[in-house]
Amino acid sequence: MVLSSNDGCVVSRSNEARALGIPMGAPVFKYRQIFKAQGVVQFSGNFELYGDISQRIIHLLTAITPRTEVYSVDESFLDLSQLGIANYQVWGGAVRQRLLREVGIPVSIGIASTKTLSKLASEHAKRDSGSSGVLDLINMCPNMRAAYLLNTPVKDIWGVGRRLSPRLRAEGVHNALDLSQMPPRLAAQLMGVHGRQMVAELNGTSCHRLEPFGKIRQTAMHGRMFGEDTRQFAVIEAAIASLTARAAAQLRAERLLARGATLYLSTNRHKPGYRRINRSINFTTPTADTGLLTAGLVEVAEAAFNSGLDYHRANIFLYDLVGEGSLQTDLFNNLDLSESAASQVRLRAFDAINARYGRRTIRYAAEDLSAAWQPKHNHRSPHYTTAWDDLPTARIIQNKW
Amino acid sequence: MDEGFGAMADGDGVSVHSGFPNPALDRRGQGARLALDLNQLLVKHPSSTYLFRVAGHHWSDQGIYDGDVAVIDRAREPRMSDMVIAWRPTGSTLCRRRQLTSDDEVWGVVTAIIHQYD
Numbered sequence: 145m146v147l148s149s150n151d152g153c154v155v156s157r158s159n160e161a162r163a164l165g166i167p168m169g170a171p172v173f174k175y176r177q178i179f180k181a182q183g184v185v186q187f188s189g190n191f192e193l194y195g196d197i198s199q200r201i202i203h204l205l206t207a208i209t210p211r212t213e214v215y216s217v218d219e220s221f222l223d224l225s226q227l228g229i230a231n232y233q234v235w236g237g238a239v240r241q242r243l244l245r246e247v248g249i250p251v252s253i254g255i256a257s258t259k260t261l262s263k264l265a266s267e268h269a270k271r272d273s274g275s276s277g278v279l280d281l282i283n284m285c286p287n288m289r290a291a292y293l294l295n296t297p298v299k300d301i302w303g304v305g306r307r308l309s310p311r312l313r314a315e316g317v318h319n320a321l322d323l324s325q326m327p328p329r330l331a332a333q334l335m336g337v338h339g340r341q342m343v344a345e346l347n348g349t350s351c352h353r354l355e356p357f358g359k360i361r362q363t364a365m366h367g368r369m370f371g372e373d374t375r376q377f378a379v380i381e382a383a384i385a386s387l388t389a390r391a392a393a394q395l396r397a398e399r400l401l402a403r404g405a406t407l408y409l410s411t412n413r414h415k416p417g418y419r420r421i422n423r424s425i426n427f428t429t430p431t432a433d434t435g436l437l438t439a440g441l442v443e444v445a446e447a448a449f450n451s452g453l454d455y456h457r458a459n460i461f462l463y464d465l466v467g468e469g470s471l472q473t474d475l476f477n478n479l480d481l482s483e484s485a486a487s488q489v490r491l492r493a494f495d496a497i498n499a500r501y502g503r504r505t506i507r508y509a510a511e512d513l514s515a516a517w518q519p520k521h522n523h524r525s526p527h528y529t530t531a532w533d534d535l536p537t538a539r540i541i542q543n544k545w
Numbered sequence: 546m547d548e549g550f551g552a553m554a555d556g557d558g559v560s561v562h563s564g565f566p567n568p569a570l571d572r573r574g575q576g577a578r579l580a581l582d583l584n585q586l587l588v589k590h591p592s593s594t595y596l597f598r599v600a601g602h603h604w605s606d607q608g609i610y611d612g613d614v615a616v617i618d619r620a621r622e623p624r625m626s627d628m629v630i631a632w633r634p635t636g637s638t639l640c641r642r643r644q645l646t647s648d649d650e651v652w653g654v655v656t657a658i659i660h661q662y663d
Contacts, residue, residue, distance in 0.1 A: 200592040201592070203592045245619060246593035246620045247593060248652075535614065536595075536597050537600045538598070538600065538630050539636060540601035540603045541639065543644065
């Protein structure tokens with residue numbers, strides 16, 4: 145089982161942990177007894193390690209076909225239509241075997257005519273112990289395919305979120321088969337274009353194209369729980385500075401600028417008197433300047449700060465993103481381009497130093513390193529593949545060769 | 546690759562009209578391409594290559610020392626004479642493939658040992 149940053153809640157579960165009834169997102173403190181009694185092994189998130197393993201897998205997948213869309217750190221879509229594959233099940237088995245041998249990671253593969261069906265198939269491939277990790281819905285008799293849809297609860301369908309699933313259940317739609325049989329007009333009425341597309345995709349008509357270069361980022365979100373709840377503004381300020389530094393660096397790496405930023409502050413959701421506030425700021429000149437963003441967000445935080453509350457968490461959200469290039473071509477704007485150009489040069493030097501000498505080598509003074517803000521990682525696994533000091537050890541055998 | 550005429554002009558601050566081009570820049574005028582990269586020598590398959598730290602003194606007379614770094618390529622099919630990292634009930638072990646018993650599992654083939662004199 146893997147925990148979120150600060151060891152707050154469960155973000156990933158093995159099949160065994162799932163079988164114990166530990167839900168996704170479960171707050172750790174509520175389940176501590178079960179973990180102990182059942183011998184559940186906990187790990188703090190080790191995102192460097194996951195990122196490295198992910199890169200290895202993506203590298204191998206892209207060698208199979210460049211028509212690969214990296215959907216998330218642990219999911220990719222591959223377009224198989226040009227590959228002339230005779231037997232998808234056999235092909236999938238060979239790919240799975242290769243990744244297992246070369247990278248050392250078991251994966252599940254779902255093969256189908258649309259993205260929605262592929263996701264559904266890969267979920268079944270992951271969960272059904274008999275499926276050997278590969279499920280091909282294309283060369284399958286319609287009755288069997290319908291059985292897989294029947295065994296997929298609505299909440300597990302790609303595109304059905306926490307909000308849509310109760311609405312669908314109220315309409316008597318309990319599983320993917322029900323949804324596939326919903327008249328498109330009704331789906332559109334209930335859920336708009338999105339709903340009609342889901343129904344079409346479940347019936348094998350592709351509505352979501354493969355996006356080999358990924359979608360252009362629309363927002364950047366960074367959040368953290370405080371090491372312990374706090375009433376001190378200094379701690380909140382440090383958190384804002386640190387979160388903003390990361391989000392802004394991410395935008396700059398992708399050559400994007402933000403027009404808006406929102407700060408969320410909240411107390412502990414699982415304790416009585418839960419309070420949550422949000423404050424937004426807008427920039428006439430879009431920016432990815434850490435200093436400007438931090439100053440703006442700290443100012444609104446100060447105005448909203450209530451010294452009587454135990455703050456638990458801060459999130460910052462950058463949105464309304466535009467490409468760096470679009471700034472220069474916007475002729476009718478009265479933007480102060482010279483200043484923003486100077487800020488871009490300064491920040492590029494800043495990022496180059498951190499890229500060369502390590503993250504946070506230089507940083508804004510407001511990003512305090514006090515223990516109150518730094519997250520806890522009590523169950524961290526070693527950075528086996530990304531840190532020299534964490535390499536796994538192999539003992540030399542005693543006997544000679 | 547057909548880069549057309551456009552690519553000639555968009556080199557980073559490198560003029561194509563004046564004199565002999567800087568050989569340290571590649572054709573597009575980006576980045577140095579002359580420095581040797583040790584990865585090129587030691588890592589044939591980046592996706593399947595892992596590093597282990599070697600512990601123990603038993604093979605010092607063979608030139609493998611405590612603290613050395615072993616380069617492992619999981620894409621290589623192990624032969625009997627190969628040096629491998631294996632999972633044994635006692636933990637991961639550096640040994641020859643032929644020294645393994647049926648309880649052991651090959652984790653990957655050792656393709657290089659890096660020793661630093663510091």
